[in-house]
Amino acid sequence: MQTFVTREEITHWRQQKLALGQSVGFVPTMGALHKGHLSLVEQASKENEVVIVSIFVNPKQFNIDADLDQYPRMIEADLKLLKKFDHIVVFLPSESEMYPENQPFEPMPLERIGQLMEGAHRPGHFEGVVHVVHHLFDLIAPNKAYFGQKDFQQLAVIRQLNAYYQFGIEIIGCQTIREANGLAMSSRNLRLNEAQREQAAAIYKALCYIKKQVGHMPIELAKKNAMEQIENAGLKLEYLEIVDPLTLDACIDWQSLQVCCIAAVCGGIRLIDNMLYESVL
Ligand code: AMP
Numbered sequence: 001m002q003t004f005v006t007r008e009e010i011t012h013w014r015q016q017k018l019a020l021g022q023s024v025g026f027v028p029t030m031g032a033l034h035k036g037h038l039s040l041v042e043q044a045s046k047e048n049e050v051v052i053v054s055i056f057v058n059p060k061q062f063n064i065d066a067d068l069d070q071y072p073r074m075i076e077a078d079l080k081l082l083k084k085f086d087h088i089v090v091f092l093p094s095e096s097e098m099y100p101e102n103q104p105f106e107p108m109p110l111e112r113i114g115q116l117m118e119g120a121h122r123p124g125h126f127e128g129v130v131h132v133v134h135h136l137f138d139l140i141a142p143n144k145a146y147f148g149q150k151d152f153q154q155l156a157v158i159r160q161l162n163a164y165y166q167f168g169i170e171i172i173g174c175q176t177i178r179e180a181n182g183l184a185m186s187s188r189n190l191r192l193n194e195a196q197r198e199q200a201a202a203i204y205k206a207l208c209y210i211k212k213q214v215g216h217m218p219i220e221l222a223k224k225n226a227m228e229q230i231e232n233a234g235l236k237l238e239y240l241e242i243v244d245p246l247t248l249d250a251c252i253d254w255q256s257l258q259v260c261c262i263a264a265v266c267g268g269i270r271l272i273d274n275m276l277y278e279s280v281l
Contacts, residue, residue, distance in 0.1 A: 001082060002089040006097055010052075010139050013089065022049040026142035026169075028133065031055040032072035032187035033081050036177040040146040043174055045085055048144060053082060054091040054136055056098055061128030067270070072190045091140070098135060105131060108164040113156045113248045117261055118272070121238050126157050133158060137167045145169050150176040150184050152259055152274040156248065176273070178204065184273045196267040202233030203262050207275040210242070215254050215279040230264055238263035238270070245276060254279050 004010050017024055025048030027040045033055075044051040055078055062068035075092065082090055107127060110119065114126040137145065147155045155173050162169055177185050182204030183197060192200060206226040213222040219242055230237050242251050245259045261274040 001079070001085075003079070004089060004091050005093060007093075007100070007139055010091060014139075014141060017050060023144070024048060024140070024142045025051045026136070026140050026145045027051065027053045028136055028145070028147075029053060029055055030057045030071065030187065031078050032074055032190060033078045034177075034185045034187065034189075036148055036150065036185040038081060039177050040148060040174050041082065041085055041088070043172070044144065044146045045087065047172075048142075049087065051085065051088045052091060052140055052142065053088065054093070054140075056091075056093055056132065058098070058128060058132040059095065060099075060131050061125050063122045063124050070191065072187050098132065103135065105134060107131070108134075108161060110157070111160065113153065113160065116153070116243075116248050117239055117241055118153050118263070121263060126154070129154060129157060130161050133161060134165060137162070137165070137169060141167075142169055144172055146172045146174055148176060149173045149276075150186070150273065152245075152261055152276075153248065182208070184271075186271060188269050188271060191269050192267055196269070199234055200264075200266040200271055202230050202235055203264055203271060203273045205233075206230050206240070206262065207260055207273060210260050211275060211277055214258075214277045219251060219254060226260075230262070234266075236265040238265065 025044030027044050029037050041051060041053060057071050057073060059068055082088055108130060110126055119126050147158055149155060159171050162171055179185060181198065181201040183201045206229045209229060210222050210226050223240060223242060227237055227240050240262045242258050242260045243249060244251060245257055251258045257278055259274050259276045263270065263272045
């Protein structure tokens, strides 16, 4: 398995792939890989001749210094997990390689979908995501790029970015992989102890509770009950919104399609999750 650390190495590798006419799938990550990440790599491996995985803890997308400092980093273990795949290369840029001083970047205006929920609660977060993904797309120029639906709003922002900068990359949204108790896998779960992992499953339970109420209970009541369930489990709720999957505007009534997005803090660790619901109206 090849690992690259410089832009030059990637550019050279990309030119080779172009000359060979090979399709390139790209999976951007911040490392501390788990089964959720690996499911993206697996799908990319099935759909492309070669896959590139980037591992870079992007300082620009953290709005709290302590969160960045405490973000798990375990590069040796990550590389071991990735070795199991064929035709894969890994990009491990340093911060100066990711953001060279002379690298042009025109920030795109973050529209409403980038301003709500995560955008409102983590100022600067999506600006940082857009910056890093712009540079990665520009450098790697993949045919397809894979993102988790776990970060539902991020996926919407990435689709907007792809259109805004006219990258022409096929953006693939992949399903959320969960622990046995329903907790969405996340690198941040490494910082939860056993009891907190059980407690954090309240987020998934609330998402399932709402699923049962779709089309039956008034939406506001379903939200209120689900919020109470999360708080009663000892979590600190940041937001619970039921929104239109395309505009991310809050739903007033049940629609044919809606997504519930939750951010809550468990044992000092901020977790997000969501669930998409279809209803026959
Ligand atoms: P991260 O390393 O947290 O930036 O995540 C890298 C990619 O993996 C993002 O596209 C995430 O949405 C995706 N991802 C993270 N957790 C999961 C999960 N539990 N299931 C599926 N994809 C995930």
